[in-house]
Amino acid sequence: MKNYDVIVVGSGIAGLSFALKVAAAGRRVAIITKKNSAESSTNHAQGGIAAVTSQTDDFELHVADTLTAGDGLCREDVVREVVSAGPARIDELKRIGVEFTSLEDGRISLHREGGHSKRRILHVKDLTGAAIEEALLHAIAQDANIDMLEHHFAIDLITRGKLQLEGPDAVLGLYALDVQTGSVRTFCAPVILLATGGVGQVYQFTTNPAIATGDGIAIAYRAGVEVRNMEFIQFHPTALYTRSKDRFLISEAVRGEGAILRNSAGEAFMKRYDERGDLAPRDIVARAIDSEMKRSGDEHVWLDITHQDEASIRDRFPSIYEGCKKVGIDMAHEMIPVVPACHYMCGGITTALDGTTGLDGLLACGEVACTGLHGANRLASNSLLEACVLAHNGAETALKYLETHANGNHEMPLWRDGDVRDPDERVVLHHNWDELRRTMWDYVAIVRTDKRLQRARTRIQNLQREITEYYWNFKVEPELLELRNLIQVAELIVDCALQRRESRGLHFTLDHREKLEVAQDSVVRRFRG
Template sequence: MQTDYLVIGSGIAGLTYAVKMANAKPNATVTVLTKTFSDETNTKYAQGGIAGVWDEMKDSFDKHIEDTLIAGDGLCNTDTVKIVVTEGPERIREIIDWGAQFDVDADGEYALGREGGHSEHRILHHKDVTGKEMERALLQKAASLPNIRILNHYFVLDPITQHHFGYLVTKSTPDITCYGVYVLNLETHAIETIQSNITLLATGGNGAVYRSTTNPAIATGDGVAMVYRAKGRIENMEFIQFHPTALYEAGLRGQSFLITEAVRGDGGILRNHKGEAFMERYDERKDLAPRDIVARAIDSEMKISGTEHVYLDCRHIPLEDFVHHFPNIYEKCKSIGIDVTQQMIPVAPAAHYSCGGIKTDEHGRTSIRNLYAAGECASTGLHGANRLASNSLLEAMVYAHRSAVHAIEQAEPVVPPAQIPDWDARGTSNPREMILITQSLKELQLLMSDYVGIVRNNVRLQRAMRRLDLLHEEIEELYRTAIVSPQLCELRNMITVGYLIVKSAQFRHESRGLHYNTDYPEKCNLAQNIVL
């Protein structure tokens, strides 16, 4: 298969880029690949909203920039923050023009919410399913453009670089170039080659490496792992954001239901098992402190009491207001027997967002030529050591736009040095026991949750690395001898991502933002990025 522009992932970053390219290049083909269905993305599960300076009488770019820099704890790229904050409102207006609907108040003005770390009300939202609404609008817009084709059930294995033509490629190789990708067609089980002039990775996050996450099961860090194998640059993987308030359901493993931060923005109060409002002991901003502080506070309260959760008290919020703002949350709580007017909601932190990822420049370019990245898989420098709430959807749209503009104006198509070779599957067979994969996955998620969670130390990281080394050795042997499957490839990618998180955490001899190491409880004077 051949295409002019290839997009891996159908979330907000991938679809925004695809629409931009298709509009600008009506005679070009834009192909979007997704490994499940086109609407099954991290975007779909984003609840709270999208941050942007909207009410210029009360808010300003300077305030949003300052809030972002404070949350990022000294590691944000200031130029990137300015780019995203100042260009963001235009991107929001764009998706509104494409059909996205955000809540309005009685006067017909956009109802702006406020979340932890924000000094003003600036969050546009659609009830408590903002991401789902934005995804709907983008899919509808993409469907209206005849030169966009979306292919479901295509699992990308690796980007095609000089390595596949027999050249030695290392991290110091100049001009590593992407010519397309190898993909596993999940319907035919055939491995296909897709050649592309320009490729964008918009593969989302990696929350599935943890036992409890707000991410869907597809969030396996595929893009980050692929770029690392291709000798591209990866940055700041130690900064994994744990959302403070995922719904606690005893015995649940995998995706947890998210209780958006906007509930606390509307007056929800965190309480421990004694019913005490505890956040005032940890931060003067109380329940609206940034997520890293709130998550560590909850973790501390759970350790002190020996419980597996704390509570979010919404009993004082009028039922009509709660149902209007959070209908999805209300129905979910009701379905498991929780009456939010009478009972507090049990919550606990869960892996939520990766602030690091594939290192990109201000145009979304990776260290590999003709390969761009946007969205959660990318590290643009916006989030630093901790993402400010509701900045992620904004960043995805801004950098999808910037990647498209650069690809249209400056990127030059490249010709492969020879005909792209077919995938070599000689000597492989079906794995005899699926338990080799499923058990390794459980081991990975357990060790990452126990050793590389909200609070870390050197011994835990050393133990995690030793176990990851063994898992890596076992899965690589299986990969060499087994016919590839999505389960095998996802596990391989997740082990790589786990390694990158641990290795980055070991290199950071300080506590900053989302990375808290009890052996290095203070910050270093010099804030540095960890690039692998």
């Protein structure tokens, strides 16, 4: 059993930023991450971070762009606070060593992406996430108050309610699987931050890393914490078309720099769908590509930036250029085959702007959280901004909470395997994982219907029963835990989608094409206990 003041689950920009701030106040912090510390969604973020840093831009324009993309479901007070806090958080990143790309005259280079009325995307070439991750991990390594526990998989929270203790329910700790030894360890802390990223692996095709299995959302839901707006899954319009399950992201910044989407006939088609053309928000572009593919029967469309100077392309997008070259495409002279792929979860754990959830001591930050910033559709590059702002606010909340809450003298139950045995039917895991992702892609993707959603629910419920039986009969291992979480997340996505009897933002259904006059959140909550 290990005792800390704070446990952070996840090692992306949200979790690392939060850990540094809490540790700076002298608190003992453990960062639990199921893979290597550098393996996070942040590390894969190409585009950049949106913030008002130019004299030609202003907060009101950024707020307006965010509200427009969110399609009526953003919380305007949240949007204003996050946007206005942006410049201060950018300065913090600079202080820890993030060197944003500059122009020859010394000014910060700013990209423009779909849905933005101005250039406001700070970036480090097309490797922004990796640069931020590297700087944060370097700072973490210098801090003696932080323990980085790699290859530890958080399983479930330990709460006062689960131990049937008197008083308000609150976090006491969690169980985590030490992947390298196969043993489950008990960790105690009065504050736990969930910063586990997204859910991309619930779909057959995704731009997300393999770690994006919805762990934090599933853990919180099983503890009785409210989740909301899970139906709003952002499909990135332009992932490199391949027949493999993982699709290489072609950043929206490429379209921001003038790339044109074309169909198999060579036509630039986006103006038929939106007056903003190739710079329309992602949900519109993804549906347009989906429509073009269904109409023509083609498996992809084309992204064309061949009219731009080769040196400029290689300078601005070195990672994307090399990624395309590896599969035999010279993007300076050839069009890139692209298709939509699951990219970002706009819903998640219901979270206030101070990072708090409905469970005392439990905070959430980053993609795992639903603050109301993104509404029904995330504006490009607002995610890293939100993670920085929420990490800052959450750290202040945690430090204040710790002034009156410390590790208690509760008798914490150790994990008991009982008479379970080592898995001998792993084929069940592989089969069910495959079936889940195909079901979600076929029935709960870009265009939906009530019938498709009901079919998905039936299949997911069957998978839920099978994996629950498997979970209680065999020792836990990473693949089992990830599948358990993915099935839970899939059920939540479908439940929220069936609640929404309209088409709004990222949720488009053929059975309810119109938008309701009043936008409402979809909410799911499990009995706590």
